[in-house]
Amino acid sequence: MSNIAIVGAGHVGVVYAAGLAELGHRVKVIDIDRRKVERLSKGSIWFYEPGLPELLERNLRRRRVSFTTSYAEGLARATFAFICVPTPTTDDGSLDDIYLRKAFDEIRKHKGRPAPIIVNKSTVPVGIGDALAREFANELTVVSNPEFLAEGRAVDDFFRPSRVVIGSRDRTAAEQVAELYAPLRAPVVFTDPATAELSKLASNAFLATKVSFANALSQISGAVGADGEKLGQVLSLDPRIGQGHLRPGLGFGGSCLPKDLAAVANLARRHSASADLFSAVAALNRGQQSRIVDLLKARLGELSGKRICILGASFKANTDDLRDSPALALARQLRELGAEVATFDPAANGALHTMARGWLSVARSAGGAALGADALVIATDWPEFASLDYTRIRQVMRGSIMVDARSIVRADSLRELGFEFYSFTNTEHSNGSTENGSSVPGTVHAL
């Protein structure tokens, strides 16, 4: 059992706190936000993460995890200090290390004796691990240990990591950190700090590339009448290509893929390497939303005054995170063209109410959002959207256009309800039109 301090009670910090406590460690989480600390101390988590409330609750009861605003209290007996602070993107795409440096300063001021090993989990500017280790060579040992948690399945990712990456010039410290993860039986890669730091950015940039590849391919598959879903299946059965992130859709979003892709592109430019691939991946991603706007313009004409229902607002299912959400990017584009946009999200409605005031109406149900709509777009892959009462939804809509931008409903059953149905993966007529150029309710079109 170790005493662990975690700096930063964000998504990553809270998952790691609850997970490490479950493994038997005593964890103290430090955050400067008093309200957050008070809420978390009572087991109340302000973001949606399946399984996390129960895990936290259990470890609060066991007194293995606690929260504080005091660095001195949090660090008093810590053997390890995990840094889980945000590193926001700056205007040029690079990562801002301001909170990271602040955390470092506070740890230096308030550390106990012996000083804790610093375990950096934040996604940091590449090179900073070595820079900080040099700067504080006589005081602190730094280990870069990036996290690979995906929102919506972060608890599972904590307990079943695909790999643990540990970057340090200090082999003893690296092995001590590896020991913390030993019960998880994951492959461990020991390396230098820069490789560890770049591996996080590279993983996310590669996932973004896979998604953009799938999106680019969907334009071809739609045009030739190929089945996009089967194509994805064939590709992912090749172990060299691998499973996941091959589903075409509205584009990737969230707090990581867009940001880490921009950071890799920025690194490439700074080091006079080619950023062409990364720029193309980002451009393709933006284009996915435009494909839907273009389709709606083609089918509805002038969008001003038209009512569009967008189902789902979070950047993906099983999260209430609205950061860089493709659904909201689409809503904004439609709004700019004068459309009225109504949305419903199973988890993010609360956050939506605060940010959508004035430009987006937020309904309490999918049916409410669809009321009077000329077109409906399924923008987030919430599983419940697969089994909505579409007979009723069709009745309350004014128009019949349905765009399943996440390929989650069964096209054939909706076709029978008289929807003019569009999808990135299902095709009957290519290019969204019949031979004479018109579109027919009750048919399925490629986007």
Ligand code: UDX
């Ligand atoms: C990602 C990484 O998966 C995780 O390892 C890292 O630690 C943080 O960044 P996350 O941001 O939670 O996790 O989302 P992820 O599940 O990777 O999805 C990112 C985006 O890609 C979402 O908008 C999702 O809808 C989209 N996506 C994903 C697709 O469009 N198609 C796919 O096939 C998969």
